[in-house]
Amino acid sequence: MENDRADEPERRRLPRFDEPPAGWRYAPAWQPVDPRDSGIRRTRRASNWTAAALVAGVAVTTGYLAHNIPATSTSTSGHARSRHHTTKPVVQAPAAPAPAVQAPVVTSGGSGARGAGGGGD
């Protein structure tokens, strides 16, 4: 009977279930974890916190602005953002026709001062 193992140079025993494979070594307990993995983990953790902080910040800012800026203000000057400017917009009836006005409503001339002035006004 042909021996199919006859040409094997040597025999090796398979490791037992509780033995490490041949050539394996356990890392000593004090050996640090791979520094690249550690960096990625730390970065990911920081990103999560940053994202959470951004979401919270946007929510707080949106809430603040919604309560403090008059919705219809179009002034470009800074004072328009004053929190004391509390005039509420009023929805106008849409079909009010423009009036016909004949007499001048204002005179445009040099701006004389109120009161007695300096004697020349």
Add this chain to the structure above:
Amino acid sequence: MNTSDMIMTSRPTWSRVGVGSAGVAAADRDALGTTARLVVWPPTNLSRLLAVVDHELDLLDQQASRFRPDSEISVLHSRGAGSYLISDGLAEAIGIALAAARWTGGRSDPTVGGALISLGYDRDFAAIESGGRVPPEPAPIPGWQAVRLSGNVLKLPADVRLDLGATAKGLGADRAARAAYAAAGGGGVLVSLGGDLAVAGDPPTGGWPLLIADEHRQIRAARNLAAQTEHAAGPVRPPAEADPVTAQQIRLASGGLATSSVTCRQWRRDGQLLHHIIDPSTGRPADGPWRTVSVVAASCAEANAASTAAIIAGFEAESWLTAQGLPARLIGHDGTIVLTAGWPAADGGRVDPRATSRLLAGADLERG
């Protein structure tokens, strides 16, 4: 006037005035050393918009009045040379004044404050006393290029006193009209500060009817005298009649209108009759051929700067206004009337401003 005509707000008192039409409502109050008028349609909007205009005028006064010791600009003057972080509102006002100076070739220059003070205009105009002396040498004009504005940082050189009189009232009218219209949500608004005015929203049919005259308290005889005399908040000087030859009625649908005149805000020193429009090239009141110039522009601040510059420009005013495409009406000391760039010759004609404001674009550039 009965008590129902008195409209009380937090501080100054508005007085309702009749303007001869039931379709609009108007009220007056003292502001910025002159008279503010708010005209609106529909008339029911008037009461609630007064507070909006109050807010804008009070802010401007706190920012830019050189007659209030506690204003932001007065505090800067008291501290002298230096770099200062200033409010958005004052930065806007100074940015517009510097842009106006660049645009007008230095004719409208905000550094004439020292010259005005040396001539006696160192307090609210109503408090100026006659007498005193005119200095033998005119006060030096530092020149607008000496003032730097970058964002909200103002670099103020030594001995510079800013006077924003050539643009600030116009800016105030622009701000107030814009804010009042935004609060109204419809209809139309006109805000006048001593005759320099801005409109917002829809005008009455054909445009807001306005009278052009030498002085903003003048009226046209026998046309709306009854309406105007309804004005009454304490002792009020009866309105004078406008010169029937040089007065004109026009209509304005958008933008702003300003009139500068050397016939008002006059005072005496050493027997000389002085006025408030200083020629930066001489440090003295302008003495050109024009007594009154009215300009229509995309904003009241722009019209205000242009009308002041035209008084100072003298014989070059007509060509400069024409080159800028600005409708204007110039009245000479001899009563000669010159019109430019589409100002109507006929009474009641409509004036349309140039579509875009070069001044406001320039103001953005000034602030960097």
